[in-house]
Amino acid sequence: MKKKISKSTEERILDAAIKIFSKKGYSAATTSEIAREAKVAEGTIFRYFPKKKELLHGILLKAIDIFGKEIIIKPLEEIIEENKDKSLEEILKVIIINRVKIFEEYFDYIKVILCEIQFHDDIRQLFIDKILKKIIETVERLVDIAKDRGEIKDIESMIIIRSVIGMVFMMLIQRQFVPLETSISNIEEEIDLIIDIFMNGIKKKD
Amino acid sequence: MKKKISKSTEERILDAAIKIFSKKGYSAATTSEIAREAKVAEGTIFRYFPKKKELLHGILLKAIDIFGKEIIIKPLEEIIEENKDKSLEEILKVIIINRVKIFEEYFDYIKVILCEIQFHDDIRQLFIDKILKKIIETVERLVDIAKDRGEIKDIESMIIIRSVIGMVFMMLIQRQFVPLETSISNIEEEIDLIIDIFMNGIKKKD
Amino acid sequence: MKKKISKSTEERILDAAIKIFSKKGYSAATTSEIAREAKVAEGTIFRYFPKKKELLHGILLKAIDIFGKEIIIKPLEEIIEENKDKSLEEILKVIIINRVKIFEEYFDYIKVILCEIQFHDDIRQLFIDKILKKIIETVERLVDIAKDRGEIKDIESMIIIRSVIGMVFMMLIQRQFVPLETSISNIEEEIDLIIDIFMNGIKKKD
Amino acid sequence: MKKKISKSTEERILDAAIKIFSKKGYSAATTSEIAREAKVAEGTIFRYFPKKKELLHGILLKAIDIFGKEIIIKPLEEIIEENKDKSLEEILKVIIINRVKIFEEYFDYIKVILCEIQFHDDIRQLFIDKILKKIIETVERLVDIAKDRGEIKDIESMIIIRSVIGMVFMMLIQRQFVPLETSISNIEEEIDLIIDIFMNGIKKKD
DNA sequence: CATGAATGAGCCTTCATTCAT
DNA sequence: TATGAATGAAGGCTCATTCAT
Structure with a gap:
């Protein structure tokens, strides 16, 4: 019985990143747009992924x-x-x-x-x-x-x-x-x- | 007997652009690197392709x-x-x-x-x-x-x-x-x- | 007894802009000089005034x-x-x-x-x-x-x-x-x- | 008996400069637009006015x-x-x-x-x-x-x-x-x- | 003398990244 | 932990100026 927990911040960021990357490409995507999509502050992204590239790794x-x-x-x-x-x-x-x-x-x-x-x-x-x-x-x-x-x-x-x-x-x-x-x-x-x-x-x- | 005329500036730029784009992707490529590769000044690129995107069109x-x-x-x-x-x-x-x-x-x-x-x-x-x-x-x-x-x-x-x-x-x-x-x-x-x-x-x- | 609060970043930028614009004219003024005058990074200007012209509007x-x-x-x-x-x-x-x-x-x-x-x-x-x-x-x-x-x-x-x-x-x-x-x-x-x-x-x- | 000679190149340039300067301001005006207006090549301007500012002097x-x-x-x-x-x-x-x-x-x-x-x-x-x-x-x-x-x-x-x-x-x-x-x-x-x-x-x- | 292609310094602007709160 | 203001390096692009033709 899988309980649907609300997504963790990290997951939300990663989901947003995929969405934006697939729409614009990695380079053209901006961390600020990803933050907006993930509904977190821009700084928050960098707590989980200190470099933009680590989003790609993620x-x-x-x-x-x-x-x-x-x-x-x-x-x-x-x-x-x-x-x-x-x-x-x-x-x-x-x-x-x-x-x-x-x-x-x-x-x-x-x-x-x-x-x-x-x-x-x-x-x-x-x-x-x-x-x-x-x-x-x-x-x-x-x-x-x-x-x-x-x-x-x-x-x-x-x-x-x-x-x-x-x-x-x-x-x-x-x-x-x-x-x-x-x-x-x-x-x-x-x-x-x-x-x-x-x-x-x-x-x-x- | 086709004589190989030296490439026109526009051709040199376009060739350089393809090379750099294919290596880095369009967004990550910079006009300055393309200029270096084409051996022209950066400004010269914009005489032929007023916007970076026109290189892609080209x-x-x-x-x-x-x-x-x-x-x-x-x-x-x-x-x-x-x-x-x-x-x-x-x-x-x-x-x-x-x-x-x-x-x-x-x-x-x-x-x-x-x-x-x-x-x-x-x-x-x-x-x-x-x-x-x-x-x-x-x-x-x-x-x-x-x-x-x-x-x-x-x-x-x-x-x-x-x-x-x-x-x-x-x-x-x-x-x-x-x-x-x-x-x-x-x-x-x-x-x-x-x-x-x-x-x-x-x-x-x- | 009005306490002189230290000026907000936006105010500092606008004051600097007026100073530089009046000295050089809008077109000849550079955002980098305005930034220097306002003692902020150049990028900061664009957080408040996304286009140079918005300084004029401001x-x-x-x-x-x-x-x-x-x-x-x-x-x-x-x-x-x-x-x-x-x-x-x-x-x-x-x-x-x-x-x-x-x-x-x-x-x-x-x-x-x-x-x-x-x-x-x-x-x-x-x-x-x-x-x-x-x-x-x-x-x-x-x-x-x-x-x-x-x-x-x-x-x-x-x-x-x-x-x-x-x-x-x-x-x-x-x-x-x-x-x-x-x-x-x-x-x-x-x-x-x-x-x-x-x-x-x-x-x-x- | 004033004969209306066709305007000299220098005059044409100066007239064009006034027109463009008054429309855009000195700084925002470009020598290329002035050249176009004067119907001369951009280089020609600099034969008569080696610096843009000399247009203003003119x-x-x-x-x-x-x-x-x-x-x-x-x-x-x-x-x-x-x-x-x-x-x-x-x-x-x-x-x-x-x-x-x-x-x-x-x-x-x-x-x-x-x-x-x-x-x-x-x-x-x-x-x-x-x-x-x-x-x-x-x-x-x-x-x-x-x-x-x-x-x-x-x-x-x-x-x-x-x-x-x-x-x-x-x-x-x-x-x-x-x-x-x-x-x-x-x-x-x-x-x-x-x-x-x-x-x-x-x-x-x- | 006139041209216009080429130049490159420097502009406006973006954006990944930092950090005090 | 999360925020978002601030940063500044670097990017795209402009334009006065040069020079070979």
């Missing part, structure tokens, strides 16, 4: 927490376990739908992090070590399971992972930035199509 | 020029024409290799633009109208040709395009940011694999 | 306050009341001496405002509405009283007002800018002469 | 020329000569009307000079020596003539001069800046009233 740490612990490891293993008898397509669909939901929920985190890893070496390293590698490891296990089942070709796992992530990522990006009109009404249908392409290719068989 | 305009005129339209049609008799896989490979080269050559432009379209509505609109739509239109024609030839399944073109772009894009991103060790030595081999997945899927056929 | 607002509330309305009525039985000349003298004192005390305000109303429409409008019209209204009442008493000719009030103000104004200007040697030692004597000219003209009666 | 010199030679000395003497037999009022009226015309024609010069003498010692000194003293000397002669004729009271000439100048000046200022509605339709009528006040005072005689 965000990444929170992202590591969310993506790492709560999302990637546990649920993925669970999903596979719970769907042992299902086909690879079906498992993939469950996973992708789940990931997509998370992606959209934490879209602001992703935007900020993907942008800023270009400019901050420390942030990049942390991201690679604590998030990216974890994701890859986990997906790799999934691919290996599939390979063991003898269901997929013997292609370098990295390529496979990258491919499916790329396809899904592009779908998400498009949905966020360029809501071009497709005849495909809902996201589940889109995911089905992607999985179909991914699993069976686009070539017509005779 | 970059986008140049990107539109490069991607639009020189790369997308003409060459793609040529490639298809020249490879009429080849298989779809072969044509795709030629195209992707060509695109990848361009992508890597103008990687700084892409980084800057993709980051900043999030924060500047005008930049985003220009990008969508002048680059993205053009790319999609062109690739769509390619897909339609393939569909006409009866070589690929009847899937929504947008999904197909997005998928292949996503796969290639992820490959490029990885090569740029996370040079993880793969057993795949060169890019051509990687492209072959991507095309194979894209065309034939990853499912093993019995 | 000055005008203060002038409106001083000239409007404290000086023009109340004291003038009082003076007239208190000197009911005196001759017009005597009343005029009391008023002019009082005005002259104020004028000299706030000479910097006047210099700045009179110069800058030429260049800033908003400042001009405020000045006309809040100061000039008030002055004219008040003096007009005085003239009307004199006319009612039957002591002065029936000349358009505006002309009368303008004339006496012009005479006094010129005297003040001269005293400030061109301290030409006059045999008239003190200002009271000068005022007497002006009043004499104003009341009786310069023509010798036979 | 303007003052031109004003000295206009006010000094052409206007004050010669015509005033002429007017007095030609109107020997007329009354002082009539002579005064002729003079004032003439002065007013000049004042309005060269209003931009006056505005610029009166503003800037506050901030530039050299300009002020020149103005006092070459214009103000000349005006005073001349008017003084006029007053002395009147005194000799026994027509006016024996008041310090300076006071007399200042008074009439102040009255006229205020009238002009008002006409320029605050065109308040007067029942007096035309300027001649106003001048008549001013002269009347000045000569006969405002007191009703019994």
Whole structure:
């Protein structure tokens, strides 16, 4: 029975920071705007985050927490376990739908992090070590399971992972930035199509 | 025998701006650093680009020029024409290799633009109208040709395009940011694999 | 027993601004010099006056306050009341001496405002509405009283007002800018002469 | 037989400078705007006036020329000569009307000079020596003539001069800046009233 | 002699950071 | 602990001035 405690000051600041960073970018965001958004005095921010950059670290740490612990490891293993008898397509669909939901929920985190890893070496390293590698490891296990089942070709796992992530990522990006009109009404249908392409290719068989 | 004329001041400034923007991000970049890089006085920048933001516009305009005129339209049609008799896989490979080269050559432009379209509505609109739509239109024609030839399944073109772009894009991103060790030595081999997945899927056929 | 509280930061900045503006003019004055004069950091100025121009507004607002509330309305009525039985000349003298004192005390305000109303429409409008019209209204009442008493000719009030103000104004200007040697030692004597000219003209009666 | 030669470059620059200075003030005016107004290149200005401030000097010199030679000395003497037999009022009226015309024609010069003498010692000194003293000397002669004729009271000439100048000046200022509605339709009528006040005072005689 | 591109000092302004309350 | 006034370094931008053409 989780009691909803009113957010701590630190949390409020971090939430505000994510919001502003994702809207303006890290550099263009100002601590004063973050303070206003968090409804604290500007000085208060610096009690918790003595340098502006530590807000970015704070965000990444929170992202590591969310993506790492709560999302990637546990649920993925669970999903596979719970769907042992299902086909690879079906498992993939469950996973992708789940990931997509998370992606959209934490879209602001992703935007900020993907942008800023270009400019901050420390942030990049942390991201690679604590998030990216974890994701890859986990997906790799999934691919290996599939390979063991003898269901997929013997292609370098990295390529496979990258491919499916790329396809899904592009779908998400498009949905966020360029809501071009497709005849495909809902996201589940889109995911089905992607999985179909991914699993069976686009070539017509005779 | 093209003689390399010494670059105009405006070009030098724009080149410097791209370099600095891609290294630090638009907001964190300073006009004084750009001036230093371009070897001009800071004031000179403002003769050509009265506001810092116009440097960003200048970059986008140049990107539109490069991607639009020189790369997308003409060459793609040529490639298809020249490879009429080849298989779809072969044509795709030629195209992707060509695109990848361009992508890597103008990687700084892409980084800057993709980051900043999030924060500047005008930049985003220009990008969508002048680059993205053009790319999609062109690739769509390619897909339609393939569909006409009866070589690929009847899937929504947008999904197909997005998928292949996503796969290639992820490959490029990885090569740029996370040079993880793969057993795949060169890019051509990687492209072959991507095309194979894209065309034939990853499912093993019995 | 009014205790002289140490001036607020805002007051110190405004006082410094008036001083520098009156010495150099608004445009030639720099915020850094004003900051130095006010003994605050340059950034502090912008906490109170986000744009340099708002310093000018601040000055005008203060002038409106001083000239409007404290000086023009109340004291003038009082003076007239208190000197009911005196001759017009005597009343005029009391008023002019009082005005002259104020004028000299706030000479910097006047210099700045009179110069800058030429260049800033908003400042001009405020000045006309809040100061000039008030002055004219008040003096007009005085003239009307004199006319009612039957002591002065029936000349358009505006002309009368303008004339006496012009005479006094010129005297003040001269005293400030061109301290030409006059045999008239003190200002009271000068005022007497002006009043004499104003009341009786310069023509010798036979 | 004055031939109207097309204005020299120097003249065009000076005319442009007066125009811009009077609109924006000396400091806020830019050499580039002056160049545009004068239809010359920015560099050209500096062939004739190596420092911006020399434009101000140039303007003052031109004003000295206009006010000094052409206007004050010669015509005033002429007017007095030609109107020997007329009354002082009539002579005064002729003079004032003439002065007013000049004042309005060269209003931009006056505005610029009166503003800037506050901030530039050299300009002020020149103005006092070459214009103000000349005006005073001349008017003084006029007053002395009147005194000799026994027509006016024996008041310090300076006071007399200042008074009439102040009255006229205020009238002009008002006409320029605050065109308040007067029942007096035309300027001649106003001048008549001013002269009347000045000569006969405002007191009703019994 | 005229041009206008280039300069760079210095301006107004912002904003991360400090610190007395 | 929280505040917000004060700071001052640094940024974007302007503009008088120079100089090669």
